[in-house]
Amino acid sequence: MNTALPFVDWFRHSSPYINAHRGRTFVILIEGEGMVCDHGEQLVQDLALLHTLGVRLVVVFGIRPQVQTALSEAGIEPQRHEGRWIADASIMAHVERVAAEQRLWLEARLSLGLPNTPLHGIELTAVSGNLVMAKPLGVRGGIDFDHSGEVRRVRSVAIEGLLDQGAMPVLPPLGYSSTGEVFDLEAAEVAQQVAVALKADKLILLGDAEGLHDDQGRLLRQMSPAEAEPQRRQADVDSEISRHLSAACAAARHGVARTHLVSWRDRDALLGELFTRDGVGTMITQHRYEQLRPAELGDVAGLLELLEPLEARGMLVARSRERLEHEIDDYLVIERDGMIIGCAALHTYPDEAMGELACVAVHDDYRGGKRGEMLLTEVERRARRQGMTRLFALTTHTSHWFFEHGFQLADLADLPTLKRDTYNQARRSKILLKSLG
Template sequence: MSSTTPDNQVHWFRQSSPYINAHRGRTFVVMLAGELLDGPRLAPLIHDLALLNSLGIKLVLVHGARPQISARLADAGIESTFEQHMRITDSAALDSVMAAVGALRLKLEGLFSMGLANSPMHNAGIRLISGNFVIAKPVGVRNGFDYQHTGEVRRIDVDAIRQQHSSGNLVLLSPVGCSPTGELFNVNAEEVASTAAIALGADKLILLGDDLRLADPQGELIRELSPQEAGKLLADEQFEDNGVDRQLTAACHAASNGVGRAHLLDASVDGALIKELFTRDGCGTLVTRETYETLRGARIEDVGGILELIEPLEADGTLVRRSRELLENEIHRFAIIERDGMVIACAALYPFPDDKTGELACVAVHPGYRKGERGAQLLGYVERRAREQGLQRLFVLTTLTAHWFQQQGFEAAGVDALPGARQSLYNWQRNSKVFVKPL
């Protein structure tokens, strides 16, 4: 069935509703790398940002300008000099910086003003407000280099930005900052974005770049990093000069200083912003201190999620049916893996203390997450709980997954290996195989 059929669209919309509710009223700082602003992907990105605004998300948009500044300098016959990823900006270069940034501001204001009928922004009515929200200071002289009109962020005018948000406006920050003495400084756009996100207490920092994709040695997308892991990657990797290191540094800085989640997205993926924010697994790399996936003991509020997980397995006979009432009474015996609010795996431990034996039961992993060793993680968790209770072995009854349990160290046994109390409940009609594992 095509993914664009009405049924699939309805399914996707229903699945996205928890995120729509969670994001409403939140503050997101979104950075667009300069490379995107002259490319074909800009207009669709503006449409997606307009959609976020219509869903009640408070947006601060930060734009880069590095390639546009370089082009202006080249046209003026001025050679660019970089130190520590910062352009040394003299008085002549500053004129090119202001021209490039000013042109980009006007371009973005024009795009957000589109309201043609039959277009994605019809009747959007978005006001994009730019101004002197970024207060800067000079970098000064470092390692013998005078950075002149190159600056760094001193502070963000948080109160002014919040005032604009309260009026329903979207705020635009540019990579030029003003000093209290009226001077202008060329500042790093990634620094503006991360500093703004921290100062505003933003819920998310989202960095969109051209081919911004972090991959492991096998070429697979790195979906999640802690700030510590991101810092190690920055120290170990030799990134090409395509902005990835600057954007990863900004994400790491924000995530280390109170911003809940920082996202790195490849803007060449159509709809990357929507996919990242409104689907469970997204399409980019998440840098966060939070644990995106948690293995823990189950609570009463997890009953609905467990029932939804095990229902297909009960229907095909893999698991024995459990009523909601029974599950509520036995919820303390369950462990789950929760991914961003969704129960994606579960298992239960039923102890038989007199026999120093425990039953591993109701092992289930969501079909979309069966390649990540989550079953083995759950088993390890249950084994630790069993040892804490003084149990010396585990047994499991299964009809369809015997090979998996054997791979986890279980050995085939007869019904007589079960504790007496469990033997009396054995369902001979179901004819489950028995496997035992010493602890």
């Protein structure tokens, strides 16, 4: 039984996401490398699972490595310019053949319903077709790109109709023109344009890299398009990360709520990104999913859950629901994807122009990210706006943190009269004071 407990715990914590994702539209790009060997089989099974959970899926697949292999075997070396190969007739013959083979492979796997497989009993209708219209890149820098093209229009009404019928549109990196021509497209651009046209809730880009990293090699969990742009500009124009960042930033700027960069190399990446609070890759979004804001009455339950372990350890004075509701306007919270992970309060004593920094708390899982400093900075800003000239705090466990942020030891006589009269002698809290001048 014990071996099942971690799974049960994960399942309980994933339930809010299962509910939140039901009925949502996700556009998922699987790059060509992710379609081979066991990686592709696992991804197909995860797509089927998402489908059974009520997610409306559009799948875009890449074929770059497969086409490159086919060209090498045929002794064809494509001419490249600005990160794209020039798709002449000989290259297009291979592009079209490989795209058809990959689409058939994917549709066959999505139809697999054998006993003892994760897809047993699941019926998926995968549909492809002329759902993306294209136009030629034309002549650029004196180079005629021939049948290399770009997306002109996405037939969003047709795709929405398929989704409404419970089907899963499967789109190759090909586009069609009104004159009956076929064009080679970038898979990442197709995914981005489809996500924007459908006003998708998520665009998920499964590539080689797990996401973006900072200068110390640490994974960046969340970035805005503006924050991601420098990395895009530094990347090689022909690199996968350049294509993915271009798609992610453009999608975010055009209304796609969240774009996720995750790796097909991690067999758990897709589900881990969607059903855990922190995910496993990098999310590009215009809207912060972790924000510092004033507390609201609806946050009281989250505050109680955050504070209870600290109160049990004697680090904080116990606060009742009624007290939190009464003082809610004094509180700031850090909310992360619907969960309260940090808080602080400012209680003011206007007659003495003093404020109390109280109830500073950060969830154990989210310490070390300077969230305490963020709360302190905002409390100080709020105190100054209200005319406070000094800030005090009472603590039994964390005096060194306050010392590091400019507080000094003080005496009982330094407290406002009302606070001095209610000081709990049994707790013997250290009194710390900081000037806001």
